[in-house]
Amino acid sequence: MSTLLDCQLIQWPDDQAAYMAAVNENSDNAGKTTGVRRKRSVINYSKLWANGRTLKVAFMDAPDTDHKDKIIAAANQWLPYINLKFEFVDDLKGDIRIATKNNDNSSMLGTDALLIHPDHPTMNLGVKPEHEDFEVIVIHEFGHALGAMHEHQHPKANIPWDKPKVYEFYKNREMNPLTEQQVDRNLFASFDTLDAIYTSYDRKSIMHHPVANTLTLGNWEVPINRRISKKDKRLMRLLYPK
Ligand SMILES: [Zn+2]
Known part of the structure; x- marks a missing residue:
């Protein structure tokens, strides 16, 4: 699997x-599930930003202009489907704070970003601009920042995971190995959030992460999805209606 998101x-x-x-x-985060029966006693709520708001997005570690422009262009691909605006700033203060110098790609889920210490990033975009999956990864991380979960x-x-093989694969890979617990x-x-509804x-x-055929039972795989899908658009329109 060469392209691993x-x-x-x-x-x-x-x-x-x-x-x-x-x-x-966003007070709607508490109770959009009225009438939906909950299986578990775990608190079920969403982590969406207040609809209509402008999210300040800060570049914390001064990536060069070209790098920054590429991040902005990718993130902005969500804008037609949400009722939010992005204001990209070069200082340290932002609702979403991006660091580009670490190697990992990660994001806090939606409003969980509010709990991160203001000196720390809420999103890491370690992927380099020349990487073939740069755009996909940036769009994906912004999807999380907007409150979307992992589709897989x-x-x-x-998914018919071949679980022992998956554990083996992630444990033994050189870059960023994962424990069974992390897998x-x-x-x-x-x-078990509202998205599923x-x-x-x-x-x-x-x-959706790409799923290699070698890690599933039978003939089952998902290639890397490079575009915002129809259902992604539909979900975002539901989460942030105009
Ligand atoms: Zn993800």
């Missing part, structure tokens, strides 16, 4: 604090 979606570990931050930002962890995904969290665990499972989603 390797992303860590990070959620704030303290659910109560995350809930408070989410509801404080959609409760209806039912469970990043690949196998299905999410809105749209059905979408193999073409830009929020």
Whole structure:
């Protein structure tokens, strides 16, 4: 698998604090599920920004202009489908704070970014601008920043993972190996948020990691999805209606 969209979606570990931050930002985060029966007692809420707002996006470590422009162009691909604006700034203060000098690609989920210390990034874009998947990865990370989960962890995904092989693969790879626990969290665990209620499972989603045929049972794979899919657009329009 040469093109590995390797992303860590990070959620704030303290659910109560995350809930408070989410509801404080957007009171709709608390209760869009009225009438939907909940299977578990886990707090079920969303982490969406207040609709209509301008999100300040800060470049914390001064990437060069070309690099910055490429990030902006990719992030802006979401704009037609959301009722939010981005204001890109060069200082340290932003609702979303991007660092480009680390090697990993990661983002906080939506309003969880509010809980990160203001001196620290909420998004790492380690991918280099010359990388063939640069644009895809930037769009993907901004999808998380807007509140979208990993599509391969959609409760209806039912990916026929060859689990022992997946553990083996991630444990032994040179770059950024993952423990079984991390694999469970990043690949196998299905999410239980409001997103799932809105749209059905979408193999073409830009929020889906590529799945190699060698890591599944039978003939099952998902190539890297390079574009915002129809359902991605639909989900974003539902989350941030105009
Ligand atoms: Zn991701």
